[in-house]
Amino acid sequence: MSKPSIPQGTRDFSPEEVRKRQYIFNTLRNIFETYSYQPLETPAMENLLTLTGKYGEEGDRLIFKILNNGLHEKKEEDKGRLNEEWGKVLSKAYSSPVVTERALRYDLTIPFARYVVMHQNELAFPFRRYQMQPVWRADRPQKGRYREFWQCDADVVGSTSLINEAELLCIYQSAFHQLGIPNVSVKINSRKLLAGIAELCGTPELMMDITIALDKLDKIGWDGVAKELQQRGINDAGITQIQKVTDVNGNNEEKLMALEAIMDSSATGLQGIAELRQTLAYRSELAEEQWEAKVEVDISLARGLNYYTGVIVEVTTGAVQMGSIGGGGRYDDLTGLFGLKNLSGVGVSFGIDRIYDVMEELQIFPEHLATGASVMLVNFGGANEQYALHLLKALRSEGVAAELYPDAAKFDKQMKYANKRGVAYVLLPGDEEREKNMISVKNFTTGKQEMLALPECINMLKTV
Amino acid sequence: MSKPSIPQGTRDFSPEEVRKRQYIFNTLRNIFETYSYQPLETPAMENLLTLTGKYGEEGDRLIFKILNNGLHEKKEEDKGRLNEEWGKVLSKAYSSPVVTERALRYDLTIPFARYVVMHQNELAFPFRRYQMQPVWRADRPQKGRYREFWQCDADVVGSTSLINEAELLCIYQSAFHQLGIPNVSVKINSRKLLAGIAELCGTPELMMDITIALDKLDKIGWDGVAKELQQRGINDAGITQIQKVTDVNGNNEEKLMALEAIMDSSATGLQGIAELRQTLAYRSELAEEQWEAKVEVDISLARGLNYYTGVIVEVTTGAVQMGSIGGGGRYDDLTGLFGLKNLSGVGVSFGIDRIYDVMEELQIFPEHLATGASVMLVNFGGANEQYALHLLKALRSEGVAAELYPDAAKFDKQMKYANKRGVAYVLLPGDEEREKNMISVKNFTTGKQEMLALPECINMLKTV
Numbered sequence: 006m007s008k009p010s011i012p013q014g015t016r017d018f019s020p021e022e023v024r025k026r027q028y029i030f031n032t033l034r035n036i037f038e039t040y041s042y043q044p045l046e047t048p049a050m051e052n053l054l055t056l057t058g059k060y061g062e063e064g065d066r067l068i069f070k071i072l073n074n075g076l077h078e079k080k081e082e083d084k085g086r087l088n089e090e091w092g093k094v095l096s097k098a099y100s101s102p103v104v105t106e107r108a109l110r111y112d113l114t115i116p117f118a119r120y121v122v123m124h125q126n127e128l129a130f131p132f133r134r135y136q137m138q139p140v141w142r143a144d145r146p147q148k149g150r151y152r153e154f155w156q157c158d159a160d161v162v163g164s165t166s167l168i169n170e171a172e173l174l175c176i177y178q179s180a181f182h183q184l185g186i187p188n189v190s191v192k193i194n195s196r197k198l199l200a201g202i203a204e205l206c207g208t209p210e211l212m213m214d215i216t217i218a219l220d221k222l223d224k225i226g227w228d229g230v231a232k233e234l235q236q237r238g239i240n241d242a243g244i245t246q247i248q249k250v251t252d253v254n255g256n257n258e259e260k261l262m263a264l265e266a267i268m269d270s271s272a273t274g275l276q277g278i279a280e281l282r283q284t285l286a287y288r289s290e291l292a293e294e295q296w297e298a299k300v301e302v303d304i305s306l307a308r309g310l311n312y313y314t315g316v317i318v319e320v321t322t323g324a325v326q327m328g329s330i331g332g333g334g335r336y337d338d339l340t341g342l343f344g345l346k347n348l349s350g351v352g353v354s355f356g357i358d359r360i361y362d363v364m365e366e367l368q369i370f371p372e373h374l375a376t377g378a379s380v381m382l383v384n385f386g387g388a389n390e391q392y393a394l395h396l397l398k399a400l401r402s403e404g405v406a407a408e409l410y411p412d413a414a415k416f417d418k419q420m421k422y423a424n425k426r427g428v429a430y431v432l433l434p435g436d437e438e439r440e441k442n443m444i445s446v447k448n449f450t451t452g453k454q455e456m457l458a459l460p461e462c463i464n465m466l467k468t469v
Numbered sequence: 470m471s472k473p474s475i476p477q478g479t480r481d482f483s484p485e486e487v488r489k490r491q492y493i494f495n496t497l498r499n500i501f502e503t504y505s506y507q508p509l510e511t512p513a514m515e516n517l518l519t520l521t522g523k524y525g526e527e528g529d530r531l532i533f534k535i536l537n538n539g540l541h542e543k544k545e546e547d548k549g550r551l552n553e554e555w556g557k558v559l560s561k562a563y564s565s566p567v568v569t570e571r572a573l574r575y576d577l578t579i580p581f582a583r584y585v586v587m588h589q590n591e592l593a594f595p596f597r598r599y600q601m602q603p604v605w606r607a608d609r610p611q612k613g614r615y616r617e618f619w620q621c622d623a624d625v626v627g628s629t630s631l632i633n634e635a636e637l638l639c640i641y642q643s644a645f646h647q648l649g650i651p652n653v654s655v656k657i658n659s660r661k662l663l664a665g666i667a668e669l670c671g672t673p674e675l676m677m678d679i680t681i682a683l684d685k686l687d688k689i690g691w692d693g694v695a696k697e698l699q700q701r702g703i704n705d706a707g708i709t710q711i712q713k714v715t716d717v718n719g720n721n722e723e724k725l726m727a728l729e730a731i732m733d734s735s736a737t738g739l740q741g742i743a744e745l746r747q748t749l750a751y752r753s754e755l756a757e758e759q760w761e762a763k764v765e766v767d768i769s770l771a772r773g774l775n776y777y778t779g780v781i782v783e784v785t786t787g788a789v790q791m792g793s794i795g796g797g798g799r800y801d802d803l804t805g806l807f808g809l810k811n812l813s814g815v816g817v818s819f820g821i822d823r824i825y826d827v828m829e830e831l832q833i834f835p836e837h838l839a840t841g842a843s844v845m846l847v848n849f850g851g852a853n854e855q856y857a858l859h860l861l862k863a864l865r866s867e868g869v870a871a872e873l874y875p876d877a878a879k880f881d882k883q884m885k886y887a888n889k890r891g892v893a894y895v896l897l898p899g900d901e902e903r904e905k906n907m908i909s910v911k912n913f914t915t916g917k918q919e920m921l922a923l924p925e926c927i928n929m930l931k932t933v
Contacts, residue, residue, distance in 0.1 A: 009519055009583045009807045012571050015512035017584055020598065023508035039865050041845075041872030044487035048479035048617050049513060049573075049603065050533075055473055066541075069514075072534040072569050074607035076559055084559060091555045095540055095548060105536050107476050109513075119473045120481055129889035131875060134484070139513065143538035153512050166875035168858075290858040293866055343473045381505075394632075394754040401503050402757055408505030411595060411630035425593035 014144070014152030024374040026155075029360055030137055032183050033157055036176055037135040042159050045134040047116035049141075053100065053108045059115050059342065067143045069152075070105040109141040113158045114339065114352070121162055122343040130163030130348075137357070149362065158333075160352030162340065167280060170316045170335065171287030173353045177320055177331060178296035184360065185369045186330075188323035189298035194306040195281050195316050196334070198264070201274015202250055205267070206243030213311075215239065215247065220307035222251060250304055257285055257302045264304070277315075284316055312336040318353065325363045330356045379429035380405060380466055381422075385436075386413030392439040396432065399459060405466045407432075423449065430466065478608070478616030488838040490619075493824055494601055496647050497621055500640055501599040506623050509598040511580035513605075517564065517572045523579050523806065531607045533616075534569040573605040577622045578803065578816075585626055586807040594627030594812075601821070613826065622797075624816030626804065631744060634780045634799065635751030637817045641784055641795060642760040648824065649833045650794075652787040653762035658770035659745050659780050660798070662728070665738015666714055669731070670707030677775075679703065679711065684771035686715060714768055721749055721766045728768070741779075748780055776800045782817065789827045794820045843893035844869060844930055845886075849900075850877030856903040860896065863923060869930045871896075887913065894930065 011017060018026060034044070050071060057065050079087060090101035110116055113136045121132065137157040146152055159176060161169045174191060181189040199219075203212035214237040218230050225233075227248065234244050246267070253263045261278050268274035281302060288300060298320075308317045315335030322330060333353030340348045364370050373379070380400065382393045393409050400407040410419045423431050433445040433454075444462050447454040457465065475481060482490060498508070514535060521529050543551060554565035574580055577600045585596065601621040610616055623640060625633045638655060645653040663683075667676035678701040682694050689697075691712065698708050710731070717727040725742050732738035745766060752764060762784075772781045779799030786794060797817030804812045828834055837843070844864065846857045857873050864871040874883045887895050897909040897918075908926050911918040921929065 009586055010516060011512055011519075011583075011587075012514050012516055015514055017512065017587075018510040019588075020507035020509060023510050027508070039868065039870045041870055043484035044491070045484060046482040046487050048475055048481065049605070050476050050479055050617065052474060052476055055475075066538070069538065070536040071573070072536050072558070074530070074533065077530075077561060079559065087559060088552070088555070091552070094536070095543065095551060097541060109535070119475075122473055123475075123481075124483075129886050131886075133872070141513070153514065161875075164875045168873065168875040287858065290855060291862050293862070391754060394751065398755050398757070404503065406503045406505055408597070409632065411625075411628045411632040422593050422595075 012152070014146030014150075016151065016153070021375050025364070025370050026357070026361060028370065028374055029184065029357060029364070030157070033137070033180055033355060034135070036179050036183065037159055040133075040159075040172055040176055042133040042135040042161075045117065045120060045136045046138060047110065047113075047120060047136070049110055049139075050107045051110055051116060051119070053102070053106050055119055056108050056111055056115060057100065060111060064111065068111050069109040069141045069143055070100065071107040071109070072105055073103070073107075076104075110138070111142060112140050113138060113156045113354075114160075115342070117158070117160060118339045119343055121348070122340050122345045125345055131161050131169070132163055133159070133161040135159040149359065151358065155357040157355040157357050158352055159354075160350055162348050162350035165349045167284045167316070168287050169351050170280075170284040171291055173333065173351065174284070174288045174300055174318065175291045175296075177318070177353065178292060178298040178300070180355070181298050181320070181322075182293075182296045184364065186322055186324065186360070186363055186367070187297070189330075190321055190323065191298055191300045192303040192306045192319045192321070193281060193284070193300060193316065194303055194318075195277035196313050197273050197277030197280065197315060198268075198304065199277075199307070201268050201271035201277055202247060204271040204273060205246045206239055208239060208243065211238060216307040219247070219251070219305045222305040227251065253304065257300070258282075260302045260304075280316060308332055308334055312339060314338075316351070322363060325366050327359055327363055328356075330359045330363065376427035376429070379427075379469070380407035380432060381419075381426070381428045381430075382407065382409040382432045382434060383416070383419050384410040384413045385434065389434055389436065389439055393432075393434040396434055396444060396459065400463060400466065403463050403467060405463060407466075429469065432462070476616070478610030478614075480615065480617070485839050489828070489834050490821070490825060492834065492838055493648065493821060493828075494621070497601065497644055497819060498599070500643050500647065501623055504597075504623075504636055504640055506597040506599040506625075509581065509584060509600045510602060511574065511577075511584060511600070513574055513603075514571045515574055515580060515583070517566070517570050519583055520572050520575055520579060521564065524575060528575065532575050533573040533605045533607055534564065535571040535573070536569055537567070537571075540568075574602070575606060576604050577602060577620045577818075578624075579806070581622070581624060582803045583807055585812070586804050586809045589809055595625050595633070596627055597623070597625040599623040613823065615822065619821040621819040621821050622816055623818075624814055626812050626814035629813045631748045631780070632751050633815050634744075634748040635755055637797065637815065638748070638752045638764055638782065639755050639760075641782070641817060642756060642762045642764070644819070645762050645784070645786075646757075646760045648828065650786055650788065650824070650827055650831070651761070653794075654785055654787065655762055655764045656767040656770045656783045656785070657745065657748070657764060657780060658767055658782075659741035660777050661737050661741030661744065661779060662732075662768065663741075663771070665732050665735035665741055666711060668735040668737060669710045670703050672703060672707065675702060680771040683711070683715070683769045686769040691715065717768065721764070722746075724766045724768075744780060772796055772798055776803060778802075780815070786827060789830050791823055791827055792820075794823045794827065840891035840893070843891075843933070844871040844896060845883075845890070845892045845894070846871065846873040846896045846898060847880065847883050848874040848877045849898065853898055853900065853903055857896075857898040860898055860908060860923065864927060864930065867927050867931060869927060871930075893933065896926070 056068055090103040093101040094104050139153050139155050141153050177191050199216050200212050203209045203215050218233040222230050231244050249267050253260050261282050265278050306319055313334040314337040317334035319329045320331035335351040337349050339350055384390055397409050429449055431447045438444050443456050443458055445456045446462055520532055554567040557565040558568050603617050603619050605617050641655050663680050664676050667673045667679050682697040686694050695708055713731050717724050725746050729742050770783055777798040778801040781798035783793045784795035799815040801813050803814055848854055861873050893913055895911045902908050907920050907922055909920045910926055
């Protein structure tokens with residue numbers, strides 16, 4: 006028999022990992038609920054037609070497709086047709102509904118849009134939803150990139166109010182505050198500002214080109230960006246204008262005022278600036294003073310996705326070498342893909358796997374998540390086992406997570422288990438304890454041992 | 470554009486449904502953790518080889534297989550081979566690693582066994598784990614049967630102690646107590662008792678035949694069972710013996726004593742009785758008095774799965790017309806499938822979808838799960854909007870889930886939204902409230918409205 010394994014790019018999550026991941030999910034869930042976002046879950050499988058054409062040509066190829074079942078039951082005379090359709094799978098079409106008509110969820114955005122369109126008559130708009138589920142992509146696996154990974158999105162559709170943008174910024178700040186991730190920076194920009202820059206250059210059609218070049222400012226510096234802008238067809242006057250924009254500095258309001266002066270001939274650009282200013286104003290009404298994450302206007306922020314049309318955001322932490330741990334923005338016509346027009350939306354996403362990695366590297370997960378239940382009762386057999394069961398029942402009925410070693414095995418064996426399992430306390434219900442109706446408690450970290458009455462013991466364990 | 474839809478047999482879960490399902494999952498999770506069971510999660514995809522041959526021929530056919538990616542990139546000279554392999558998919562083999570080498574999880578038991586074998590050196594045995602994840606089966610969808618559904622399993626491997634069986638019974642009792650499902654009956658039997666009956670009939674090799682016939686006692690009565698036993702090759706003397714067994718009645722101990730008398734020539738049968746007695750004794754040491762679910766010895770309980778070897782259990786409720794809502798038992802060699810021998814285990818499973826349906830039909834979900842956040846602030850615009858933001862921040866910082874209507878839309882429109890969204894309280898921060906630094910609170914159920922100071926308002930909303 007060959008050694009069992011799991012598919013490349015997938016992961017088993019050990020008890021410790023599940024608890025730590027649940028901690029992140031629960032923290033975010035509580036914040037979403039406090040902001041009145043509602044949970045949604047969609048199936049792992051979508052109709053292939055729902056997904057294809059939504060993620061670009063490269064995306065289409067990375068969708069995991071599910072083989073139709075029952076193909077072996079087809080009649081002999083249908084096999085010719087089946088072989089023909091199989092040919093399509095091997096060709097550039099790489100798909101055929103006869104061979105595959107279902108596929109695995111590729112992101113949470115398209116299923117959300119599909120859900121809103123299907124349920125548009127029941128939903129109360131603006132509809133705020135959050136969703137935390139795995140997605141699957143046939144990407145080449147590498148460090149930090151998996152074929153099964155979790156997305157966590159919060160979106161509101163059916164409202165153009167910038168209060169929504171402001172609340173999403175607060176959700177980011179509150180979340181990273183509660184998770185304890187230091188040195189977090191929330192960058193904010195507007196696609197309208199980027200469009201304004203393109204107008205300023207006299208080449209509104211090159212907005213995406215300019216965006217792509219600007220996005221590299223961090224990596225290749227201004228000289229590199231200028232060179233790329235030239236290659237992408239921006240003339241020298243345009244490049245000078247763009248340089249003025251990237252030279253803007255100061256605090257957020259100083260940046261916005263400077264941009265206003267540069268942009269005064271672009272209505273779109275000015276609108277972008279006004280929206281950023283209003284978003285920041287709303288945010289400061291709502292934000293709590295103790296949130297450390299800074300919110301900063303960053304004109305070089307681009308965000309890859311084409312469907313963004315207004316404010317865009319991205320989150321990074323300076324505490325660990327890592328890409329963005331969150332991002333999002335406003336999109337004007339997502340549900341249009343499924344026939345429901347004019348429903349503006351704005352949303353943000355949390356990079357769960359990266360947030361996990363950051364917290365692990367910084368060792369900021371609460372300690373108790375490592376082992377879960379932390380009390381083990383030693384099983385001395387016979388009447389002592391019965392006494393142990395009595396204690397076990399009392400502990401659990403008070404909500405103390407506890408286990409009894411299930412066999413009266415050798416003491417050393419039981420201690421070895423307790424050690425490997427990582428328990429914090431071992432209880433020793435032996436003859437003396439049973440006769441005195443007490444219990445010896447051994448702190449497994451300090452080695453300290455004391456004999457307590459049961460109520461004392463329960464009180465002590467309830468507070469650890 | 471065609472109307473969007475989801476694959477047959479799959480479901481979207483609305484906010485209300487997600488909250489109710491989470492309530493079930495959280496209740497179970499808390500109990501598992503209190504019993505020191507540890508969470509595990511495995512990937513949605515397994516290697517097809519891990520799954521095939523584990524669920525019988527019918528099961529193999531119901532596994533959802535994932536098409537290998539990148540088939541269109543294969544070289545022209547490889548296409549002949551690909552077509553040949555495709556032929557296997559159309560044949561009785563219905564699979565080929567060149568076409569598909571991954572598949573969707575079909576249950577949680579096989580991935581658990583696979584995990585234990587892969588991590589046998591790191592794990593502390595006995596290893597207790599729980600797992601709550603979706604599985605996928607290409608069954609024909611029908612009422613209550615889905616192609617994507619959730620399983621929730623708790624198992625312990627590496628211990629033969631019957632304390633494990635007793636704790637699993639307690640987990641059932643505690644869970645259905647906490648969920649508030651009435652009229653729950655936990656049936657218990659032993660495969661060894663069933664084997665003993667077959668020995669008694671002089672046909673130990675017909676144990677599964679006898680089990681299958683006995684399983685129908687509820688549906689077809691004794692006469693039907695007797696007829697089926699005859700057809701399955703049990704002679705009249707054997708049938709008389711079996712009738713004696715099924716006639717056994719009284720409380721659990723009375724049944725066990727009567728069975729002991731009948732079984733006294735079968736060592737296996739007597740062992741089964743002894744194990745049931747010990748399991749029930751352990752259970753009564755651990756069980757809390759308020760748990761309503763009855764635990765009853767039922768000699769006709771069979772459970773379908775072949776791999777059970779000891780105690781078996783099944784849970785039903787008399788409150789709703791519904792099949793079993795849970796079941797499980799001891800198996801002696803699950804990990805042997807992957808090369809790790811002699812690791813006995815015992816586990817139980819919760820039927821999440823059915824439990825949900827029962828609770829929905831009985832309307833016993835806590836009311837607050839229907840809407841989640843239950844406070845909406847009306848947006849009167851301008852200075853009142855700013856005042857509303859101030860209130861919103863104060864509410865949220867105190868943990869009160871709340872939202873502000875994001876636009877200063879017409880009052881009627883905002884009320885209509887509040888109504889459709891199902892909020893419990895509407896706050897009205899208008900001119901008067903702002904000037905007095907107070908807030909009018911309208912109970913949306915009773916229609917009652919009163920003006921409160923903010924601290925009063927927060928205290929009131931914190932307790933609802």
